[in-house]
Every structure is written in structure tokens, then in C-alpha cells.
Amino acid sequence: MKRIATAVAAVMLLSACGGDPLSNGGSGQSSSDTIVVGSANFPESRLIAEIYAEALSAKGVKVTKKLNIGNRELYYKGVQDGSIDLIPEYSGVLLKHIKKDAVEVAPDEVYEALKKALPAGLIVLDKSSAEDKDAVVVTKATVAQYSLKSIEDLVPYCKDLVFGGPPEFQQRPDGLPGLKEKYKCEFKEFKALDVGGPLTVAALKDNSVQAADLFTTDVAITANEFVVLEDPKSVFAAQNVLPLINEKKASENVRSVLNAISKKLDTKTLLELNAKLSSPDKPEADKVAKEWLASAGI
Template identity: 80%
Template sequence: MKRIATALAAIMVLSACGGDPLTGGNNNPAPTDTIVVGSANFPESTVLAEIYAQALAAKGVKVSKKLNIGNRELYFKGVQDGSIDLIPEYSGVLLKHVNKEATEVAPDEVYAALKKSLPQGLTVLDKSAAEDKDAVVITKQTAAQYSLKSIDDLVPYCKEFVFGGPPEFQNRPDGLPGLKAKYNCEFKQFKALDVGGPLTVAGLKDNTVQAADLFTTDSAIKANEFVVLEDPKNVFAAQNVLPLINEKKATQQVRDVLNAISKKLDTKVLLDLNQKLASPDKPEPEKVAKEWLASAGI
């Protein structure tokens, strides 16, 4: 019953965000003259999708958008069935999604393995220098109390800690299974929260969870003086931002536009974009994307 309730709640949230939840096999293929741009259900993915869509549209490419779809397990079905053509992705986690046995961790090795592992009909374009990893994050107070700097330091205390993160973190190879396999770290309890969002941040702040999964470019880390634990055994591989696209839609014009964006993206840009999205006036991702494209001369 709990799983059913969680699934229903997720669908309601996605609907409220204007997303188009995908079920795989029940979606119409994208029109042949249009590139359908999708995004996952967190702000960074949405603003990157807006950057892709606006840049392509400015060059005369016909685009439509399906934003805030959900997690990778959900939206990847849409990419495979052709109802989504293009989506911003992260190299390491995408590699693990298509090849759970992958062991590559360095940026170039991950990228090369990913290109070989993708299903027929899909490809990735140039990777950017921008990187956003999942990370085990704790509060400054917890770090001081237990003298924690790395996940290795955390191991003796894992069974005392409640861990918080998105539901899928329980089963992904680079989630709890990876922490168990590489560090022998099993937490006292897992608390399903959100994708690096306000529930996770609040859980850390009020000590509902003592450790959590957050993205390294999340502005909440600096704002709350959270501590990102080092990952010496590389549970979290390189995570370079790059476009995942339907090969049939990857014309030379489209490749040139998207590769130009990747050339301009770095981790500082991601941090700046996230900081703007989290600012008090809460600007729409569409506006933030438009401003960045102008500043980047794209």
C-alpha cells in the first residue's frame, strides 16, 4: 500500500508541475518535424532543457517541451519509445542506467563507455565540463561531532544514521547498493524524500535524517553550511552534463547548437543557474535560461 500511495503522490506532483508522466508504450512518437525536449523533475534539469529548447528555436528548429516528467526510470522510457527526442543528462548515472555492470569512473572513460552502451537509435553529443554529482551530505554539526570528512569515516556510524533521499536511491547501483558494496555502509533506516529538494534539506536541518543524497551543485549546501563527504571509492562516477538525443533528430545543425552549449557549460555555470533558481523571487527556469543564453552569446 505504501508503494501505491507513493506512486500516486508522485503522479499528482508531476501533474501539478505541468509534467507529462510517461508510462512507456502509451505515448505517441514525436512529430518528424519537431524536436520534443524533456526534463527530469528537478530545477537544474528543467533549466538545462529550457536552454536546449530556446537555443534550437532561435536557430529555426521547431521544438516542443515536456518538462518535469519525473526520474530517469520514468523519462528514459519516453526517450526509447520516441515520444521524447532530447533531454539533458549526466554521463555517469546514465551509464549505470543502461549498463549496471559498468565500472568506469573518470570523465573520458565514462563518456566512451556510455556511447558504446546506449540502445540503438540513441546517442549523446559532446559532454560539457559542467559536473553535478550525487553526494552523501551531512550537517556541519554532524561532521564535527563524528569527525567526518569522507564516506570511509562514516562507515562505523552508518547503522546509527537515518539516510534521506529520493525513492529511487534505494535501488540504483550508485545509491544504497553501491554504498553497501564499496563501503559496507548500511544505514539504520532509509527515508524516502525528494530529488535534492526542500524535503531533503529540511530533513537534514531538523535532524530527521542524519545523512542525505543531494546534488553537488545544490545552492542549499552552501547556504546551510552542509558538508559533502568525500567519496574515495567512487560510488559516484563522473557526472558531466550532456545531451541525450534521438539519432534521427540529431542533424548537423542540431549537433552544432547543442555542442556550442556544452562548450560554454561548466560547473560554475550550474552553480550560478541553481542559485538564481533558488533566489527569493523564484524566477521561472525559462527566464533564467534566456538570460544565460544571452550572456553566453548563444
């Protein structure tokens, strides 16, 4: 517990001292002939952003990067004001961010609704079949204790359990509010941790939280024999990986490159790439990106 609290404090201190991650050196929008590629603050997002950036650069597109910006509530503002031109996104959570009352859950339905919901000037290109969803995750011990298979099985015990996840999970429609609305599940306490990172994993392992929000492609789930609870009422809609881009920067060349990536990227590949990122030698995301692009023939 003390270790987790200390790590959280350190993250907050770094954020406070690091300045504005969206700062563009005093200018507002990016240069008209350059694409600024951004990412959220977790490894998979950084990796996909590197894949986009490396592939575009190889095709002669001028690229700069603003990686590890933060959560969607922060980086989406950058996409809207033009300080970021391109960022990897997940269809369902982006739709819910823009349209909180969205009810679509199937991949194609979510994708079509998202295209309609986006504000003028922003578009999404082809979605990949790669999917990474938020999920309610528990340990094998918790599964055995409460005979759990789905979130629905958890409901009678929610009031006695502590839930952990990123701070924004408390407000997002597909976070605690969604669990309350669809399952009537209200936890005894919420612990603000990180975005599918070491704090959340550590808290599950030492039982300081009994359930947590992790991504389904997180290698920590398999490594620690965690269990993803089924979501029969679809709090978590389809989450296909796709590029969100400033329409003015989406030239035919750019569209062709990014759509080629989406065509090749599937969930199995995403799991393999995440495993490489977390391997003992801890390779840089750009190195993993370049290797995959070469193997995929892009």
C-alpha cells in the same frame, strides 16, 4: 517529521492524479519535424532543458516541451519509445542506468563507455565540463560529532544513522547498493524524500535524517553549511552534463547548437544558474535560460 510526511503524501497524490507525463495525446512518436525536449523533476534539469529548447528555437528548429516528467526510470522509457527526443543527462548515472556493472569513473572513460552502451537509435552529443554529482551530505554538527571527512569515516556509524533521499536511491547501483558494496555501509533506516529538494534539506536541518543524497551543485549545501563527504572509492562516477538525443533528430544544425552549449557550460556556470533559480524573486527557468544564452553568445 509530520510536515515531511504530509508533503510526501501531497506529492504522491499529485502524481496519481496528474496522468501520464509522457502521454503524447494518443500518438506514439513525436512529429518528424519537431523535437520534443524533456526534463527530469528537479530545477537544474528543467533549466538545462529550457536552455536546449530556447537555443534550438532560435535557430529555427521546431520545439515542444515535456518538462518535469519524473525520475530517470520514467523518462528514459520516453526517450526509448520516441515520445521524447532530447533530454539533459549526466554521464555517469546514465551509464549505470544502462549498464549496471559499469566500472568507469573518470570523465572521458565514462563518456566513451556511455557512447558504446547506448542502444541503437540513441546518442549523446558532446559532454560539457559542467558536473553535478550525487553526494552523501551531512550537517556540520554531524561532522563534528563523528569526526567525518569522507564516506569511509562514516562507515562505523552507518548502522545508527537514518539516510534520506529520493525513493530510487534505494535501488540504483550508485545509491544504497553502491554504498553497501564499496564501503560496507548499511544505514539503520532509509527515508524516501525528494530529488535534492526541500524535503531532503528540511530533514537534514531538523535531524530526522543524519545523512542524505544531494546534488553537488545544490545551492542549499552552501546556504545551510552542509558538508559533502569525500568519496574515495568512487561510488559516484563522473557526472558531466550532456544531451541525450534520438539520433534521427540530431541534424547538423541541432548538433551544432547543442555542442555549442556544452562547450560554454561549466560547473561554475551551473552553480550560478542554480543560484539565480533559487533567488528570492524565483524567476522562471525559461527566463534564466534566455539570459544565459544571450550572455554566452549562443
